[in-house]
Amino acid sequence: MNPILIFDLDGTLIDSAQDLHAAACRLLEGEGLSALPLETIRSFIGNGIPTLVDRIIDATGLQTRDRTRLISSFLEDYQAHATDLTAPYPDVEATLNHLLQSGHTLAICTNKPQRPAEKIIEDLGLSRYFQGLVGGDSLTERKPDPAGLHYLQSSLGGGPVVYVGDSEVDAETAVNAGMPFALFTEGYRKRPISEIPHAVSFSSFKDLPALAQNLLSAPA
Structure with a gap:
């Protein structure tokens, strides 16, 4: 897996x-x-x-x-x-490529409606990195309900998961799903980092592969 x-x-x-x-x-x-x-x-x-x-x-x-x-x-x-002014954060694409080449399966779970989310990643040239996407209107429940994470884990082979997000909603979703959470600190969080449950935090995507590998190799 x-x-x-x-x-x-x-x-x-x-x-x-x-x-x-x-x-x-x-x-x-x-x-x-x-x-x-x-x-x-x-x-x-x-x-x-x-x-x-x-x-x-x-x-x-x-x-x-x-x-x-x-x-x-x-x-x-x-x-x-939707992409007039929107861009990936620095080093996102290089990191996604590295993760994919290293044997990771990548997916997206967002509260943005599915069709706009799919169009944005297509327009930004990111869609080729992802094997699954759950939007806010894809299932009957949305984040912080864990259904989207569980659906993606199951549909992508059932392997171990790390969820990567930037907000309190993402942290709550990971807790509800029983999955480790990697907090990107440069996004749209509303509270201090110390008040958001997370396994690891990072400000540069260059650091994510090593952090994710540590989480994925840790004992359950």
């Missing part, structure tokens, strides 16, 4: 905050409202686009308007511009 590394997407493999912020600005402009700062939108990321839009609604007084319409409008616009 090949060892498996499952990655979160936003804030872990890719820095998508600027494109999400731009989509939020366009949504608010269309509703006749002023934009929210980038850091505000960054703080809203992590639980999927419906939750992101809910937080925008709460922050701007849009509660009287049709939530379903706002989510649909945001998603349609975002999908058209």
Whole structure:
């Protein structure tokens, strides 16, 4: 059984905050409202686009308007511009290639809807590294429910797993799944590193292969 590394997407493999912020600005402009700062939108990321839009609604007084319409409008616009400003974090592609060549199976578990997630990794040239992807709308449950991690582990051969993410939601998902968690510290976490459960943390993707190997070879 090949060892498996499952990655979160936003804030872990890719820095998508600027494109999400731009989509939020366009949504608010269309509703006749002023934009929210980038850091505000960054703080809203992590639980999927419906939750992101809910937080925008709460922050701007849009509660009287049709939530379903706002989510649909945001998603349609975002999908058209999802890689205008988005890019992988430094050394992501080289690290993925190294892991793949070293015999690891790679997958993604994200709360972003599956189709936009697939399009983003395709447009950024990353799709060839991954053998599976579970989005926020792929299963009946989404993170922090562990169903996505368990589904990917099972479908990819049942090997040992390390989950790699950047946020409190990712840490909770790994705990719920009973899997070791590698925390990327340069993403969208909202609390100090010391307050987020993790087996290892890293700020450079160059360090991930050695850290993952230690976790995968450790006794269960």
